[in-house]
Amino acid sequence: MVTVAVAGGGTGIGLDIVRAILATKKHDLTVISRSxxxxxxxxxxxxxxxxxSSVEQLADALRGIHTVISCIPAYGDNTTAAELALLEGAKRAGVLRFVPSEWNSACNDIVDLYxxxxxxxxAVQGSGLEYTxxxxxxWMNVWGxxxxxxxxxxxxxxxxxxAFAIDLRAGTAIIPGDSSQKVVVTRTQDVGRFVAATLDLPIWEAESHIVGxxxxxxxxxxxxxEVCGKxxxxxxxxxxxxxxxxxxxLEVGERFYYQLLLSAALGRMDFDHLTNPLFPDPRPMSTSEYLKKHWTLD
Structure with missing residues (x-):
């Protein structure tokens, strides 16, 4: 059992992680939120x-916490400043482990908003804290x-x-780059379950790769x-x-969209070093299973 705080745990990927941690019935959980x-x-x-914006408030909120998981949305200077303040607050509070808000792939140098x-x-690497x-x-959920x-x-x-790139409702698909280029896709719910499972690891690697x-x-x-008849x-x-x-x-949203497509085309969303084998359970959902579950009535 660890004491864990999820920053931004009320919505988005943070909420999926919170739900997964709650489901383990193991850990003492705190959500850090603006509301x-x-x-x-x-x-x-x-x-x-x-x-x-208050490192003092963050430090007070994090006292007694072992692990901080950041799910602060990573768009813009204000959110970067917020996450840096969270890291500093964690250091002052004596937190041992810190997870930055990534939840994507190695494309921070391509995507402006990242x-x-x-x-x-x-900053995390130089913090003196254990991290991953x-x-x-x-996210597989982009096809939902x-x-x-x-x-x-x-x-x-x-x-x-x-929907991103492949819009099953509209019946359209955009294939970026070489049509043979692989991408890793993972349901956000499965991300949450793997994050919850890693709380039990005695030592973290610097990067934890999850493949749905x-x-x-x-x-x-x-x-x-084949699966949906589309x-x-x-x-x-x-x-x-x-x-x-x-x-x-391009306007910001268009630029973000095409930069993500470029990242996929350049292989930045493809990797094969897995954290998954450390955990026989949970097994993530495959794309075929996902399409059958949500796009058919069988």
Whole structure:
């Protein structure tokens, strides 16, 4: 049993991690939040409302905590400053382990909105705390919007956003780069379960890689046809075309979208060093299982 605090645990990937930790019935759990999370409080979670601009408040909230897991959204200078303050508060409070807010892949140098992640990662490495960052590839949940069964579960931490690259509701698919390039995809719920499992490890590696499935976008298109009976209209977009698009004047959301596609095309979402074998359970859901569960009525 460890005392663990999840910063940003009231929504998104943080909430999936909180749910997974609660399910273990092992750990003393605190959620650090800007607002009171009444629903989690009713489940026995200790809620600490903080001002992320105050290192003193954060240190007070984290006293007695063994492990801090950051799920602060990583977009913009304000969130970078908030996470750096969280790290400093953890150091002052005597926290032993720290997880920065990553939850994607090795593409911080490509995606503008992820630039702050690298600043935080460098600070974490020099903090003197034990640490790991979780690398899980693309969230499988990006293919949940508009599904025909259990949409809330299908979307998970990806709530409120459009489908990415492959839109089964619209019947379209964009394949970036070489159609044979593999990507790692992992459900956010499975990310949560693996994070919860790693709390029991006596020693952390600097990076923890989680793989739900590993396949190409073209293979996902094939599964959509085979499992769901959907014939998707496919558009291929090569690396050179993506780089040309990104050289233009794009609004922030478009730029983010194409930078993620470029990251996938360049193999930045592909890896094979796994944390998974450390844990025979939980077994993550495959893409085929995910499509069958949420895009068919069988």
């Amino acid at each position: 009171n999370q009444t629903s989690l409080a009713s489940e026995g979670v200790n809620i600490k409302v903080v001002d992320y 630039a702050g992640k690298e600043i935080v990662w460098n 960052r979780f690398i899980n590839g693309l 919007p508009g599904c025909i069964r259990d949409e809330e579960e299908a979307i998970g931490a990806y709530k409120g956003r459009p 499935d590993r396949l190409s976008f073209a293979e996902v298109v094939g599964l959509a046809n 014939q998707l209209r496919v558009t291929e977009i090569h690396v050179e075309e993506l780089e040309e698009l990104l050289g233009g004047n």
